[in-house]
Amino acid sequence: MAPTRCPGCPDGMKGPGKYLCLGCWSTLPMAARRLLNRRDSHAMARLQELYRQVTAGVPLAEIHITS
Template sequence: MANTRCPGCPSGVKGPGKYLCLTCWHALTPASRHALRRRGPGAMARLQDLYRQVANGVPLADIEVTP
């Protein structure tokens, strides 16, 4: 798998299997990062919630991903 552009910033590159580049990942709140690391039912919905908020221009520090 190849690296792809980070949806959270114009110049970032995220690695395979990552949601965001490291800079953007660490800009999220600890609660959001914890929710996104959870596996199982609801994982895809949490990821879609993250990407929807990013696309809507919500600052990374203000993104809330519900567990």
Template structure:
């Protein structure tokens, strides 16, 4: 299993199939985590929404994901 850099922090790594490292994942609000866990046709859109906000330096606690 290869670990890759976490997009939410400068020195974290995330495991395969994970969006963020554990520290960043728990830094998200429960609503954001719940939305990102949903597996449906909009899952990719929600993931892109997360990455756009991370790229814009939105703090983890302020990230909102469309349910």
């Protein structure tokens, strides 16, 4: 699979299976990264939470994952 566009920045590319490019990912709060790294039955809900906030213009450093 080829890299795809990162949803968190204008021209970043993210690797297959990654949620964001490395630059965006390292900007997320540690708590959010820890939750997003979990791959369980709530993983998709967390990903949707992340992308919803990114789309709404929430700064990456202020993203909160609750599920």
